Amino acid sequence: MNPPLIAVEGTYEEMGAELGRRTSELVARSLETYLRRFRDQAGLSDADVLRWGATYLDVARGYDADIAAMLEGLAAGAGRPVEHITALNARTEMLYGTGYRDEGCTSVAVLPKHTRSGHTLLAQNWDWHPEQGPVTFLLATRDTEGFAVLTLAEAGMLAKSGLNSAGLGVCANLLVSDRDKGGAGVPYHYLLRGVLQSRTMSKAHRRVLDVPRISSGNLLIADAGGEAIDLEVAPEVFGTLLPQDGLITHSNHFQCPLPLVDRKAATSALTLLRPTRARHLLEDAAAAGTLEPADIVRTLRDHYSHPDGICRHVDPDVGKDEQVSSVYSVVMDLDARELSIAAHPPCERPYERWRLAELFTPGAEPEICFPIEEDHA
Structure with a gap:
């Protein structure tokens, strides 16, 4: 089942409160999962979680007042301690900063000169624990100035891959280094x-760059202006990748020569080949200037090295807490401000296309697109 859309409008505190009220049961389930992981896999007590949550609340207030207001509103609306909500939004640091390791994603950006429509395209498969699928949704926000955001979000959190009304989008990839703390x-x-x-x-x-960071991560950013850049960040250092032949592809290892030790490259499933595999599947259409979103969808459904390929399936030999799959697959047209999404497994599901301009209209419904192809059925 594809994720529901939760659309909220108003001030950032009002939007957070409405989001919290409408997703309170999902927030409770998400918190139950992550509090267990914090305890069992990161060794954090309830007191530790509250202490670090308070730290990340202070950080949010210093980083962006609108983000802080939305987090505080969300906590109030959901009836949860704000420290639990900020800890959720810092779950990467809460888990990975203590030595816990897990999985990531495959992302793609295509410049407009290489697409049939002349639009900038951005996409990814989000590979994570299947248990988070049912508590993940599309979050649409529109503030009092009319600025809108559409993003995938786990309950209690504010962002993952998404786009905004300025035509700017981002995709996320997990990275881990010896600098994480x-x-x-x-x-x-x-x-x-x-x-x-x-x-x-x-x-x-x-x-992203002019702030103190305590964990590694990758952000693939593109916009309707026709540019894309990949930012590999770690505490105190960062690297950049620019498009080659109109494409950027990324997974879960550092591609820039940074002064760090990559803690993920040797263990993340097929990370060393997934970006190259995606490029191989897309480069002919990109070179011809005919690349379409359907080409990206076919790439995101690719089963090379199954079950650990771009379209990730659960490995039956892996324990439940370590299971990972392509929980959601997302394709964005940044010029059209459209986001198409399919739930796990994207190889067996059509996508649903949402248009940012229509999300706040009562009764807004997505358009079904990218039907299942015979060779992926």
């Missing part, structure tokens, strides 16, 4: 929301 830095999911709150590419860069 605990402390009072800006959590990765704050950075994602910070990008989506940006009206220009320049401001998005500053929201």
